[in-house]
Amino acid sequence: MSRLNGRRAEAEAQGLRINVAILGAGRIAHSMARTLVAMAADPRYAGLVAPYAVAARDGGRAAAFAAEYGFPVSYGSYDELLADPDVDLVYIATPHSLHAEQGIACLKAGKNILVEKSFTANAAQARALLDAADGSGLLCTEAIWTRYMPSRAIVDRIVASGAIGELRSISANLCYPVSGKARMSDPAMAGGALLDVGVYPLNFIDMVMGGHGEVPVERVETSMTPYAPTGVDAQNSTTLYYANGVMAVSTSSMLACSDRAGCIWGDKGYVVCRNINNIEAIDVYGADHAVAEHYDVPAQLTGYEYQVAAAANAILDGREECAEMPHADSLRIVELMDELRAKWGLKYPFE
Numbered sequence: 001m002s003r004l005n006g007r008r009a010e011a012e013a014q015g016l017r018i019n020v021a022i023l024g025a026g027r028i029a030h031s032m033a034r035t036l037v038a039m040a041a042d043p044r045y046a047g048l049v050a051p052y053a054v055a056a057r058d059g060g061r062a063a064a065f066a067a068e069y070g071f072p073v074s075y076g077s078y079d080e081l082l083a084d085p086d087v088d089l090v091y092i093a094t095p096h097s098l099h100a101e102q103g104i105a106c107l108k109a110g111k112n113i114l115v116e117k118s119f120t121a122n123a124a125q126a127r128a129l130l131d132a133a134d135g136s137g138l139l140c141t142e143a144i145w146t147r148y149m150p151s152r153a154i155v156d157r158i159v160a161s162g163a164i165g166e167l168r169s170i171s172a173n174l175c176y177p178v179s180g181k182a183r184m185s186d187p188a189m190a191g192g193a194l195l196d197v198g199v200y201p202l203n204f205i206d207m208v209m210g211g212h213g214e215v216p217v218e219r220v221e222t223s224m225t226p227y228a229p230t231g232v233d234a235q236n237s238t239t240l241y242y243a244n245g246v247m248a249v250s251t252s253s254m255l256a257c258s259d260r261a262g263c264i265w266g267d268k269g270y271v272v273c274r275n276i277n278n279i280e281a282i283d284v285y286g287a288d289h290a291v292a293e294h295y296d297v298p299a300q301l302t303g304y305e306y307q308v309a310a311a312a313n314a315i316l317d318g319r320e321e322c323a324e325m326p327h328a329d330s331l332r333i334v335e336l337m338d339e340l341r342a343k344w345g346l347k348y349p350f351e
Helices: 008-014 026-041 059-069 078-083 094-110 125-133 150-161 193-208 305-317 327-344
Strands: 017-025 048-056 074-076 089-092 112-117 140-143 167-175 217-226 233-241 247-253 262-266 267-272 281-286 291-296
Touching: 008 305, 017 026, 017 305, 026 048, 026 059, 026 074, 048 059, 048 078, 048 305, 059 074, 074 078, 078 094, 078 262, 089 094, 094 112, 094 125, 112 305, 125 140, 125 150, 125 247, 125 327, 140 262, 140 305, 150 193, 150 262, 150 267, 167 193, 193 247, 193 262, 193 327, 217 327, 233 267, 233 327, 305 327
Parallel strands: 017 048, 017 089, 048 074, 089 112, 112 140, 167 247
Antiparallel strands: 167 262, 217 233, 233 247, 262 267, 267 281, 281 291
8 A cells, every 4th residue: 555545634634645657658648747847846736746757668768767857766677666665656657558557566566556548458467457546545547638638617607508409410530640650550559549548538528528428329330441551440430320320420540640630519509629638718609600709718737637637636535536537438438448449450460
């Protein structure tokens, strides 16, 4: 068990902070490192979290990473991280295919975990990871930042207010030309557009529908274009038909650029969210297509701070999951992505 789980009063009395270690030293790890440094310098978060350590398979790379961001500790192996009793929270920043194995190892070592999306490569891995977390007293939560951002609450309030009338349809897309990255096209690393970028429009739709699977999906229609060299999905489109009559379309690609828009359509108006991957602004339109309301989202450090703060507070409160992304939601999204791949006939070599 981590030293601070469920010990908020003790931590506050002694001025103790959640020590965060990053497992992995790739691109996303650098984004998290910048976030932790910014949080440590911000009065809103300075007393909550501390940038503590980084682990990589190469000690020199880890040391250089730590020096760049001023982390006091670096490790040349993941086992060294697991053995450090001062690590309170591990951010797992490795490819999808490694999340379950590394997450389970962290939990067995008594470490709380914040697991980069996609939570795991498939539902079987997700269940194994959640089984390890269940009853452990340790936090296990998925780091899909859009679930934790203030923009989520703004969208929820707009839809609930009746400003656009009754919800009828949703459209969300996220596309980046990233097929040149080796990880993205490698089936052994669960590559393809779906798990990397497609997970965002699916989550956007799920959040608009209230999360928690409250409205069941009755039918799924989907298709994809394979990436010729390796067979992973290069582009895909999915239509979800909900039991309440709402139809939602999710599109993602690792070949194209897109407007990244999230659109929510009602019978009296509609909402347009600019960039579902990190909402920049939200406009509400009436049936006359004139802007009725405009919302700017709060200024942020990097956008990652919300998930880190949620995880840190959950640890201090002794919770095993975050309300923003509970275990059931992570599992349901991975199960949906499994269903899509099954319809496409796409399996990863390790399955």
